[in-house]
Amino acid sequence: MTTKKIASTVYDWADERLGLTDLAAFARHKTVPVHAQSCWYYWGGITLFLFLVQCFTGVLLLVYYRPGAEAYESVHQITFTMHFGWLIRSIHSWSANLMIFSILVHMFSVFFMKAYRKPREFGWFSGLGLLALASVFGFSGYLLPMDELSYFATKVGLQIPATIPWIGPVMASMLRGGPDVSEFTVQRFFALHVVVLPALFIPLLCFHLWLVQRHGNAMPESEENKPAAERKSEPFVPVFLRKDLAMWLIALNVLALLASVFPWALGKQLDPLAPAPAGIHPEWYFMSPFELLKMIGAILPGEAGEIAGILLFTLAIVLWLLIPFYDPTKESGRRARVAHYFGLLMIFGLAATTVIGYWTLR
Numbered sequence: 001m002t003t004k005k006i007a008s009t010v011y012d013w014a015d016e017r018l019g020l021t022d023l024a025a026f027a028r029h030k031t032v033p034v035h036a037q038s039c040w041y042y043w044g045g046i047t048l049f050l051f052l053v054q055c056f057t058g059v060l061l062l063v064y065y066r067p068g069a070e071a072y073e074s075v076h077q078i079t080f081t082m083h084f085g086w087l088i089r090s091i092h093s094w095s096a097n098l099m100i101f102s103i104l105v106h107m108f109s110v111f112f113m114k115a116y117r118k119p120r121e122f123g124w125f126s127g128l129g130l131l132a133l134a135s136v137f138g139f140s141g142y143l144l145p146m147d148e149l150s151y152f153a154t155k156v157g158l159q160i161p162a163t164i165p166w167i168g169p170v171m172a173s174m175l176r177g178g179p180d181v182s183e184f185t186v187q188r189f190f191a192l193h194v195v196v197l198p199a200l201f202i203p204l205l206c207f208h209l210w211l212v213q214r215h216g217n218a219m220p221e222s223e224e225n226k227p228a229a230e231r232k233s234e235p236f237v238p239v240f241l242r243k244d245l246a247m248w249l250i251a252l253n254v255l256a257l258l259a260s261v262f263p264w265a266l267g268k269q270l271d272p273l274a275p276a277p278a279g280i281h282p283e284w285y286f287m288s289p290f291e292l293l294k295m296i297g298a299i300l301p302g303e304a305g306e307i308a309g310i311l312l313f314t315l316a317i318v319l320w321l322l323i324p325f326y327d328p329t330k331e332s333g334r335r336a337r338v339a340h341y342f343g344l345l346m347i348f349g350l351a352a353t354t355v356i357g358y359w360t361l362r
């Protein structure tokens with residue numbers, strides 16, 4: 001029996017039981033529009049790739065990481081004693097940051113392509129759910145090494161939810177497991193990071209991907225207005241998939257370069273009695289709300305300023321979430337333009353408050 005014959009016998013055997021031919025026909029049926037802005041279609045896939053990297057490197061880190069009182073010691077062991085431990089840790093940390101960055105690029109690109117409009121509203125809502133969960137992934141993971149920087153940054157970060165009227169202080173205290181950030185906080189954040197968040201994230205991601213399969217990719221308005229005969233598309237399997245995989249390879253190269261040339265540092269062991277080092281700030285993706293609260297606090301000191309800051313930020317998120325109801329179809333007219341400017345304002349607001357945040361730290 002030749003190898004080809006063996007392969008075809010195995011395929012036929014599996015096909016009879018799993019319906020592989022139907023599956024292949026289903027995959028061939030999906031097409032991707034081809035136009036000047038097609039490059040934005042890669043960003044969802046790049047985010048997916050980075051999430052897979054997170055799962056793989058996260059499991060490897062779990063082999064030696066010990067939450068609680070030994071957290072710092074175990075990360076020290078991973079970084080300085082275990083073979084390639086520093087690299088795995090560095091890839092995990094860099095990939096987390098790149099993943100948040102690519103989610104933001106993906107979100108704004110689907111926004112400007114108006115991919116939140118009917119029938120893709122649930123793609124928009126589930127996407128925002130994924131962004132919220134990814135932010136909590138980042139926040140909870142940041143504390144896990146329990147070095148000086150992560151300890152003080154978490155303390156500062158928890159001040160944001162603590163300013164929410166009534167429930168804020170209770171929420172912050174529940175997250176900390178006491179009045180201050182301690183080994184109990186690490187234990188809680190660890191459970192959140194490796195059990196609760198993946199249990200919520202993975203099903204939501206499957207739902208998100210299923211929706212893309214169901215509705216296909218949205219096109220920019222300029223393309224939608226063309227007659228059907230003038231629009232171009234290509235099959236997802238194998239043409240677009242091949243390009244998607246090439247993007248994954250580029251992402252892997254960027255990641256490998258960053259992780260090996262700029263290895264993720266481990267700060268000093270924490271001394272809770274020592275004063276906070278100068279310039280403590282949250283991760284870059286939380287800098288915007290952090291700075292906004294600071295700016296409003298400077299104009300309106302005390303609790304009133306904190307409440308105003310939280311209200312303003314919540315309002316922006318709610319409006320962002322509800323955009324598919326405001327601009328539901330391509331007949332939206334003036335509303336479509338308002339939504340477009342709102343998107344530009346969001347990008348500008350996020351970028352400006354982040355830059356000012358870093359600027360004022362100096």
Ligand code: HEM
Pocket residue numbers: 040041042043044045047048051103106107110115116120123124125126127128130131134205208209212216217218219
């Ligand atoms: C971990 C986070 C996420 C992953 C892994 C992910 C993955 C994907 C993938 C693979 C696609 C299809 C390819 C593409 O159009 O890029 C897609 C489409 C889409 N995503 Fe996401 N996404 C995530 C977050 C988000 C966020 C934050 C939003 C917006 C709030 C969003 C909204 C959408 C929409 C509306 C589509 C349909 C786009 C279209 O029809 O062209 N996604 N996503």
